[in-house]
Amino acid sequence: MLKWCSYCQQFLGEVPDYDNFAISHGACPECHAATLEHGDVDLTRPLLLKAVQRKLWTAGLENNLAAAAKVIDDAASTGLRPVDILIGMLAPMLYQVGEDWKKGVLSVEQEHSFTAFCEQVIDLVSTKIKLSTPLNSTSDGAILLMNAPGNVHTLGLRIIALWLASKGKVATILDKQYDAAHLLKRIKTTRTKLLLISVALPAQYNGVNEIVERVAELANPIRPRVVVGGSAVKLGLIPPIRGADLMADISLLS
Numbered sequence: 001m002l003k004w005c006s007y008c009q010q011f012l013g014e015v016p017d018y019d020n021f022a023i024s025h026g027a028c029p030e031c032h033a034a035t036l037e038h039g040d041v042d043l044t045r046p047l048l049l050k051a052v053q054r055k056l057w058t059a060g061l062e063n064n065l066a067a068a069a070k071v072i073d074d075a076a077s078t079g080l081r082p083v084d085i086l087i088g089m090l091a092p093m094l095y096q097v098g099e100d101w102k103k104g105v106l107s108v109e110q111e112h113s114f115t116a117f118c119e120q121v122i123d124l125v126s127t128k129i130k131l132s133t134p135l136n137s138t139s140d141g142a143i144l145l146m147n148a149p150g151n152v153h154t155l156g157l158r159i160i161a162l163w164l165a166s167k168g169k170v171a172t173i174l175d176k177q178y179d180a181a182h183l184l185k186r187i188k189t190t191r192t193k194l195l196l197i198s199v200a201l202p203a204q205y206n207g208v209n210e211i212v213e214r215v216a217e218l219a220n221p222i223r224p225r226v227v228v229g230g231s232a233v234k235l236g237l238i239p240p241i242r243g244a245d246l247m248a249d250i251s252l253l254s
């Protein structure tokens with residue numbers, strides 16, 4: 001489920017079940033403290049979140065980018081962060097599209113059209129985030145993001161890079177397949193501290209395992225932390241990988 005703060009409307013992360021994309025409400029630590037103090041509860045907030053989600057879904061089905069831009073702008077004017085809309089609404093919509101496509105509710109063309117729409121929404125939000133990222137943002141050391149060998153699902157990587165950017169962390173997406181030798185060289189030259197690998201299908205497990213084994217051969221100060229996520233992890237389809245942490249939700253990283 002998708003947990004949002006009912007008060008300031010920040011996306012707080014996902015909670016099990018990870019294949020249920022209903023919005024659940026909670027309070028972030030700041031708002032929790034404030035509600036204990038003042039005791040006031042604003043029930044209009046959860047309603048607003050659901051309306052944003054519904055309008056965005058309709059815009060996606062109609063491939064209406066202008067409508068999506070308006071939904072995002074209107075939501076932003078009430079305090080919703082565009083990046084939270086991506087990670088807490090758009091990403092789960094893509095999951096829903098996958099389910100609907102599997103059940104035959106959506107055709108392959110509709111699935112492709114929705115995916116292309118999401119690419120454009122990410123482009124849109126990407127410009128907004130670049131505008132609003134503080135200039136003095138710092139990075140904890142290089143972060144590299146890559147797909148598991150053979151994984152062609154690219155939207156997740158883009159959303160994660162934007163989410164990290166919103167936290168002032170610069171992450172580079174390796175957009176072509178690197179062989180292990182190139183990857184290790186890149187890790188050394190960029191002093192990578194964190195390697196994030198995205199795996200969509202269980203069949204991509206072996207390729208990830210091989211990469212993790214090679215990274216594990218690096219000496220300690222050079223060796224980055226390796227975190228593996230993606231839909232195969234979220235849905236519990238792959239076993240643990242020695243030398244890497246499996247993480248269902250990127251917001252667990254902070």
Ligand code: B12
Nearest residue numbers: 091094098151152153154155156196198227229230231247
């Ligand atoms: C769009 C899509 C495609 C597009 C991709 C286009 C593109 N440019 O990305 C295309 C048509 C190319 C495609 C192809 C295939 N797809 Co596809 N696809 C999808 C769909 C509908 C959406 C994917 C997506 O973008 N999701 C949204 C993103 C944001 O989610 P995400 O990648 O999981 O990332 C989030 C988290 O997992 C996490 N995360 C991701 N990576 C990482 C990494 C780390 C370190 C961490 C911490 C977190 C993290 O953060 C992200 C933000 O929340 C999914 C449905 C689904 N359940 O996701 C199916 C889906 C993933 N595809 C599926 C399949 C079967 C395929 C194909 C094999 C064949 C097919 N029939 O379409 C091929 C082969 C792909 C391959 N070799 O990798 C299946 C996988 C089934 C399974 N569990 O094994 C799914 C689940 C559809 C389904 N319901 O059956 N696909």
Ligand SMILES: [Zn+2]
Nearest residue numbers: 005008028031
């Ligand atoms: Zn809050």
